[in-house]
Amino acid sequence: MTDLTPAELGRRIGSGLLSFPVTHFRPEDLSFDEDAYRANVARLGAYEVAGLFAAGGTGEFFSLSPAEVERVVAAAVASAPAGMPIVAPAGYGTVTAVEFAKAAERAGADGLLLFPPYLTEASQDGLAAHVEAVCRATDLGVIVYSRANAVYAPETVARVAERCENLIGYKDGIGDIDHITRLYARMGDRLTYIGGLPTAETYALPFLELGVTTYSSALFNFAPEFALAFYAAVRERRREDVLRMLDDFVLPYTRIRDRKQGYAVSIVKAGMTVTGHPAGPVRPPLTDLEPEELEQLSALIKGIGG
Numbered sequence: 001m002t003d004l005t006p007a008e009l010g011r012r013i014g015s016g017l018l019s020f021p022v023t024h025f026r027p028e029d030l031s032f033d034e035d036a037y038r039a040n041v042a043r044l045g046a047y048e049v050a051g052l053f054a055a056g057g058t059g060e061f062f063s064l065s066p067a068e069v070e071r072v073v074a075a076a077v078a079s080a081p082a083g084m085p086i087v088a089p090a091g092y093g094t095v096t097a098v099e100f101a102k103a104a105e106r107a108g109a110d111g112l113l114l115f116p117p118y119l120t121e122a123s124q125d126g127l128a129a130h131v132e133a134v135c136r137a138t139d140l141g142v143i144v145y146s147r148a149n150a151v152y153a154p155e156t157v158a159r160v161a162e163r164c165e166n167l168i169g170y171k172d173g174i175g176d177i178d179h180i181t182r183l184y185a186r187m188g189d190r191l192t193y194i195g196g197l198p199t200a201e202t203y204a205l206p207f208l209e210l211g212v213t214t215y216s217s218a219l220f221n222f223a224p225e226f227a228l229a230f231y232a233a234v235r236e237r238r239r240e241d242v243l244r245m246l247d248d249f250v251l252p253y254t255r256i257r258d259r260k261q262g263y264a265v266s267i268v269k270a271g272m273t274v275t276g277h278p279a280g281p282v283r284p285p286l287t288d289l290e291p292e293e294l295e296q297l298s299a300l301i302k303g304i305g306g
């Protein structure tokens with residue numbers, strides 16, 4: 001059971017960089033490689049991060065069965081250093097999302113990241129009911145991931161936050177300045193705001209001015225020192241340093257990422273391979289990088305000392 005109240009969890013995760021570990025699969029049959037996953041969580045947990053989001057988007061939540069998600073979250077809880085907040089995923093339709101919330105509690109997680117419902121579009125009233133049902137089913141702090149078919153209007157977030165104290169965070173996967181400004185102006189420090197666009201470093205500095213104090217770093221998986229140095233430069237508003245690191249590494253990296261749909265995750269697993277921390281292939285429907293893309297990535301990573 002978590003020691004953190006939802007409000008404490010919100011403060012903790014807003015105070016530092018967020019780790020979104022990949023999920024390890026065995027090359028021969030794509031089964032979950034728990035030993036390798038645990039070793040990686042222990043390795044990443046030794047760095048100064050504010051929270052670890054197990055089986056998130058980068059952790060291929062969408063390719064795991066509910067039983068696997070629970071196993072991955074329990075493995076993260078068992079292998080991260082004591083006191084590291086662990087956030088578990090919930091997703092798909094409302095009934096399934098509630099089941100994920102229960103499973104997260106069983107597995108010992110400290111909070112929940114609520115992914116968009118599967119497939120269908122929904123009205124703002126429907127989205128509000130979806131989030132409220134999940135919040136009411138758990139004592140854990142809940143962060144909504146606003147993206148794709150679940151873009152939460154500021155009024156919707158405010159309405160649910162008023163009814164559910166454990167709605168503590170808003171993760172943005174849209175990048176609409178107007179939207180974030182309206183939300184922050186309305187909710188201020190009642191929520192923690194997380195940048196959650198692919199390769200979130202790209203937007204970190206301008207987002208900080210909008211109240212978004214942290215972001216989900218997928219790069220942190222294979223370049224933890226670089227990711228932490230980047231985060232420090234953002235928080236200290238060292239603009240020149242941020243721009244240099246964007247130009248040297250982050251933006252060329254996104255050019256490889258943009259070659260195919262789904263590469264935002266595949267390129268992270270490729271980064272693990274080229275830095276000597278293999279996490280296995282991605283599961284379908286994602287596809288792995290081509291050999292020549294792997295070489296380009298390797299050269300880029302060498303350029304930042306990785």
Ligand SMILES: O=C([O-])C(=O)C[C@H](O)[C@@H](O)C(=O)[O-]
Pocket residue numbers: 020056057058059195196197198199200201215216217218219264
């Ligand atoms: O759920 C997730 O893994 C994400 O939100 C996506 C990434 O961590 C994203 O922010 C990134 O690629 O930096």
